[in-house]
Amino acid sequence: MIHIxxxxxxxxxxxxxxxxxxxYIKLAVDVERRILAGGGELHADCExxxxxxxxxxxHIWGADWYPLSQTVGYESLINIRPSANNRSMMIQDPAMRDDIRQLVQSLLGNxxxx
Incomplete structure (x- = not known):
């Protein structure tokens, strides 16, 4: 089940x-609105x-939440976007990864x- x-x-x-x-939980994270959608089998479903x-x-980036280790993964097909200078499934911008980590941990952590 996917929840916002x-x-x-x-x-x-x-x-x-x-x-x-x-x-683990597949996520789509809206860094502008500071919300996320999680659940389902594909990041694209959450998106x-x-x-x-x-x-x-x-404003939407794909990530994963690993609740047992309380960590975030940053690899998703929806992250491939040359227009945002991200040519990889991995979110390449360290500041964006940190922003997503903080948001995910505040909403799902512990x-x-x-």
Whole structure:
């Protein structure tokens, strides 16, 4: 199940977002609106949910949340965008990675779902 997370996630939301992949959550993060969509099997599915909610594609980046280690991964097909000088699946800008890490940790970090 994909949820849009606008404020700290609830334990039930974490459980539902983890249903698809079990040990991690695929995310689309809107760095402009400071929200994320998580869950499902593809980053693109999360991206579509944010686009339907009014986000602009240029502000959405793909990431993964690993709740057991409380870490963020920055690799996704939706991150390949030459127009933003990102020619890789990995988010290449260290400042953007740090911004995404801080946002994801503030919304999903230390949420007890078990």
């Amino acid at each position: 997370i606008r404020q700290r996630a609830e334990p039930e939301q974490m459980r539902q977002m983890l249903e698809a992949l079990g040990i 579509l949910v944010l686009l339907g909610d009014g986000s602009q594609q240029r 949420v007890q779902w078990q």
